Amino acid sequence: MLKLENITYKVENKLILDNISLSIDERFVAITGPNGSGKSTLAKIIAGIIPATSGKIYLDGEDITNLSITERANKGISFAFQQPVRFKGITVMDLISLASGKKLTVAEACEYLSEVGLCARDYIKREVDGSLSGGELKRIEIAMINARGTKLSVFDEPEAGIDLWSFQNLIKVFEKMYEKNRGSILIISHQERILDIADKILVLKAGKIDKIGTKAEIMPALLGIDSGCRYVKEG
Amino acid sequence: MDAIQKNLLEQITGLHEVPQGAYSLRINGSLHGKNSSENIEIVKKEDKPGIDIYIKAGTKNESVHIPVLLSSTGLKELVYNDFHIGEDCDVTIVAGCGIHNGGDADSEHSGIHSFFVAKNSKLKYVEKHYGSGSGSGKRVMNPTTVIELHENAYMEMETAQIKGVDDTIRTTKATLAAGATLKVGEKLMTHGSQYAETRFEVDLNGENSGAHVVSRSVAKENSKQLFISRVNGNNACSGHTECDAIIMDNASVSAVPEIMANHTDAQLIHEAAIGKIAGEQLIKLMTLGLTESQAEEQIINGFLV
């Protein structure tokens, strides 16, 4: 279980996250909210990429507030970036192997790629560089998290750029991932169909928790936000 | 061969013993052994140090190894190797130089390799440079490669210098006839106070000739690198050079591109990028559980493989 206690993040006196407390123990927890509301910042604080200005973070009761990115990764936190990183010379196979923490056979690595709808044989030797499209990189990012199989997986807008694939498949990937790892999955998303599988939804607005509750509690109010404009486009 | 020489040989060729087939092995300034095959003849030069390699027209899927090893300190040599490749061949040449310097005097190998590739032939040339030994004497290598590609000839050159060479000036000069193609891939890593200079000079003389040069390098600690390329498009042709460098610590890298078009249908491109390892690349690998230095190593290894 991940627990955030009074997390605040300030940059040059600008309050970006304001006193966020939250626990994540469910199968699927979704974070939604307008562009610039602080969703990615919160995910980066969980992964240890940026330090919170104040507040505490616990993983299974252990205070991990001061642990590095590497230490948190090894304790079981995975993070799929909103904007995947490109590498010259590092192949898809290399990244999936590094993610799994062991030398994988081609067949094993292909399995992870097939799950995210990539024709594995075509991709395994490709470099994770500018020659891959944004959508392909997003799916490789998901495959890496799958290969890690940790107790907490955080996805920052995984649906972006997967137009050629379907949401239904993406949801299946999450469901299968939960079946396999029994670890909580935190998904930042604007997509109604993804929010729909969440056991708990958190709505961020200008760095504050605007609403938090079950799907039944949140969805009706959410659908009413800014009458006429149901969902803000990805940001 | 002693253990040090065997290690040098393995580093530059991947082989543990004297190569099979056609080869020439030079150790500490003299010819240690050579072997010709039915289609590949190796002849010792009479007037100067070096060999002539003659590959018969039509030779396919054969290879020649010509490693050079230096293990005694203070040795300096200049060697001329000429490769005469007949028409319609498809061959691989593996060269390389390993220097072990455990003493205080500089050791230096300069090799001038000239390739005459006849019409319609295909050549893959692999060259590795490696240095070892903890003496204060420098390990110096100055390889010069002269390439003459005749009509529709194709040459792929892979060159790598990953470790232990203190001082190097690497010069490659090529002229290409109609339809000829040259591809060069260079991998370079310098550390300590090493200096490496690379010079490419390509003349695209024939119609539809093409050159594609990619150099990837990593400069660490106080090392310095200079990359100079000059591509002259003298006909309807295409030329592309790319220099991509990762810079670390107090190193310095400079890239000096020059492209000159002397024909309206010459298409020439030069790209150069120098920068440190991107922070987001380190972060991504750290979120997979790697430490910062493991992440750095992965990024550099990938970049140079």
Ligand SMILES: Nc1ncnc2c1ncn2[C@@H]1O[C@H](COP(=O)(O)OP(=O)(O)O)[C@@H](O)[C@H]1O
């Ligand atoms: N390092 C930073 N310096 C200044 N402002 C930042 C920094 N990081 C994030 N912000 C600001 O914080 C807000 C939240 O950003 P982000 O977490 O990316 O939002 P979201 O993911 O919800 O779109 C934005 O207004 C963004 O401009």
Ligand SMILES: [Mg+2]
């Ligand atoms: Mg975001």
